[in-house]
Amino acid sequence: MKRRDFLKSSAILAVGTTVPAISLAETRQSKSGDILDAKTAKESLIDSAPMLQNYAENSMGVAFSVTDMANGFVTYGEKPDLSDGKTVKCGGYRVTDMNDKVMQIRLTGLKPATTYYYKIGADRICYKGGYDMHILGTEIDPRIYHFTTAGKEAKAHFCVINDTHVQWPAITKIADKLAELNPSCVVWNGDACNTEETIEAQKRIFLKPEINRKDYASETPYLFCCGNHDSRGLANRHMERVWMFRQPEERLSRDWDLGRNFAVRMGDIALIGLDTAEDKLDTNPLFAGLFSSEAYREAQKPWLREALKQPEIMSAPYLIAICHIPLYDPDPTANPGDLRPADKAPNYSPDYASWQRTCAQLWTPLLQEAGCQLIITAHQHLYRYDAPTQNRQWAQIVGGGPKMDKGTKEYPTIVEGEISDNKLKITVHNILDNKVQDVFTFDSRKV
Ligand SMILES: [Fe+2]
Numbered sequence: 001m002k003r004r005d006f007l008k009s010s011a012i013l014a015v016g017t018t019v020p021a022i023s024l025a026e027t028r029q030s031k032s033g034d035i036l037d038a039k040t041a042k043e044s045l046i047d048s049a050p051m052l053q054n055y056a057e058n059s060m061g062v063a064f065s066v067t068d069m070a071n072g073f074v075t076y077g078e079k080p081d082l083s084d085g086k087t088v089k090c091g092g093y094r095v096t097d098m099n100d101k102v103m104q105i106r107l108t109g110l111k112p113a114t115t116y117y118y119k120i121g122a123d124r125i126c127y128k129g130g131y132d133m134h135i136l137g138t139e140i141d142p143r144i145y146h147f148t149t150a151g152k153e154a155k156a157h158f159c160v161i162n163d164t165h166v167q168w169p170a171i172t173k174i175a176d177k178l179a180e181l182n183p184s185c186v187v188w189n190g191d192a193c194n195t196e197e198t199i200e201a202q203k204r205i206f207l208k209p210e211i212n213r214k215d216y217a218s219e220t221p222y223l224f225c226c227g228n229h230d231s232r233g234l235a236n237r238h239m240e241r242v243w244m245f246r247q248p249e250e251r252l253s254r255d256w257d258l259g260r261n262f263a264v265r266m267g268d269i270a271l272i273g274l275d276t277a278e279d280k281l282d283t284n285p286l287f288a289g290l291f292s293s294e295a296y297r298e299a300q301k302p303w304l305r306e307a308l309k310q311p312e313i314m315s316a317p318y319l320i321a322i323c324h325i326p327l328y329d330p331d332p333t334a335n336p337g338d339l340r341p342a343d344k345a346p347n348y349s350p351d352y353a354s355w356q357r358t359c360a361q362l363w364t365p366l367l368q369e370a371g372c373q374l375i376i377t378a379h380q381h382l383y384r385y386d387a388p389t390q391n392r393q394w395a396q397i398v399g400g401g402p403k404m405d406k407g408t409k410e411y412p413t414i415v416e417g418e419i420s421d422n423k424l425k426i427t428v429h430n431i432l433d434n435k436v437q438d439v440f441t442f443d444s445r446k447v
């Protein structure tokens, strides 16, 4: 067996193994040199496996949960034993990001399509004031994880999941299937949340899920396209505290607030990630003027225009866009999300956006001109394929819902994309019945 193949098999085994959430305290050393044993420390400082966030060519985010005031770090390198390891602390310039909830470490300056190994750790901090702070001890998760960055030479293989809505039976099966498929990255296409008021609730969804595969995102990097539910609740107004933004240098100052939009190349495929925002108008009285989706959608147009012109995106034979709310609906009575002022009008249903006409008008001309073959969406909880037409040259896939009851139409899907026989092959997996629902192939665009 070649070394590369061996590593891949090891990865599958590692992902397939149920890892206890708390088995992490390899090293706990106090400032004075005393070893802190389990009796000394009340509970493990690190209480989740790491989650890889915002898959990219030159950077990778690592997030994990902590139980006490802490300063997290990642040690990473290209050697499996980390003998070449460099350590990066959480936070940016000026101060580290000391907090008692989530450690976020963004590794930058990485090489494209390269495998890196990494370990996580955290210092437990005693903080009593601006001049009175010290490190009580350090915990290091003994497991060495690994990831591979994106890039032209990376394996073109992705999966899209959506509308999981904190439904553990569905998420358990989805995580099992993802471990079997072992893609280069997974796009979580929105409505991971319902309405989340606390960081603890957000941590439960992304970092401490109630499934066996606590390490579901420790070696498979994730991308995130927000759904309407991912903006609801006090905590979700600052989702970036749990699901980090990309580094500021990864976007223009104009695009400061577009922290999770992505344009990423993996092999022959370019993936574009957009955020359709709320499914209610900013003027809907239900939201009391506290949402600003309209400006946000418009701000993504110049970002998209330039993202499509990036050389690594322009030269990709296959261009796929991903966003939560559909950009087309064949049903003329489906609410298009622009029924002013309160999302209601005769002959339309429901009383929120079923699809997003505003986003379609802003973004799809650019995508069509670029030769985009497929837009993968979600939101309607009902799997559907919309074939291209004379005027609309892109196909649309709408992912399924979170239900696992026998016979339901709202079954979960995984949309898998890869290159097969020099074509883009899209496989839609039905997670309820554990079967392939549909397979589609797409020809290369002219590049
Ligand atoms: Fe949903």
Ligand SMILES: [Fe+2]
Pocket: 190, 191, 227, 228, 229, 279, 324, 378, 379, 380
């Ligand atoms: Fe939705």
